Amino acid sequence: MEKIKMEIAGEISLSDDPGATMRKWREIFNISQVELAKHLGITVSTISDYEGNRRKSPGTGVVKRFVNALFDIDQVKGGEISQKFREREKPVSEYFEVHEFARSITLKDFVGLIEGKALTNADLLDTKKIYGYTLIDSIKVILDMPFSYFQNLYGNVNERVFIFTGVSTGRSPFVVVRVSSSKPSAVVLHNIDPAKVDRLALKISERERIPMIATSMSIDKIKEALNRI
Incomplete structure (x- = not known):
């Protein structure tokens, strides 16, 4: 699963529109801004600012926390999305x-x-x-x-x-x-x-x-x- 996390983090970091890429992955995991903000201990407006590129591009630390949060929240909700990625990792x-x-x-x-x-x-x-x-x-x-x-x-x-x-x-x-x-x-x-x-x-x-x-x-x-x- 670490390989998948690195791929997602890399896509966000290298994107010309990192905010849109962060939003894309949040939506893929079917996680609301409210859920994500609560898990990360930040405000919903902060999430909105990152996704709208109203803040400077997120650094590696922010991206890592963001990606880990997606998987952590998914596990709490049953792990459906994470399971799909595990299937993809199978040889x-x-x-x-x-x-x-x-x-x-x-x-x-x-x-x-x-x-x-x-x-x-x-x-x-x-x-x-x-x-x-x-x-x-x-x-x-x-x-x-x-x-x-x-x-x-x-x-x-x-x-x-x-x-x-x-x-x-x-x-x-x-x-x-x-x-x-x-x-x-x-x-x-x-x-x-x-x-x-x-x-x-x-x-x-x-x-x-x-x-x-x-x-x-x-x-x-x-x-x-x-x-x-």
């Missing part, structure tokens, strides 16, 4: 792993290596080239991952396979793919019963021309096989 490895290949392989070879079965768009297996894969914890990505992380799923190139773990019907992964501006070359649903795949997921896969692949090979064996490439 991407908590949600997904990006792996790049030293050379390209066909999607057909990829499917063979993971002992998979194409459930849709099997005609594309011979022509699609793959340059890597991303192993994705579907539950964490869909429920918890900050939106700003999504583009990182693609690593260096889009010509890659998304391997989703923790899936039950496959609907959520394909809804995510459907609304994304970038698309993977194929989607693997790990340890799923092909008979239970959601119809909407199948339709999205076919419409987007993104092969859906099922495999029950263990994740450790999948990584062992693919990381040799």
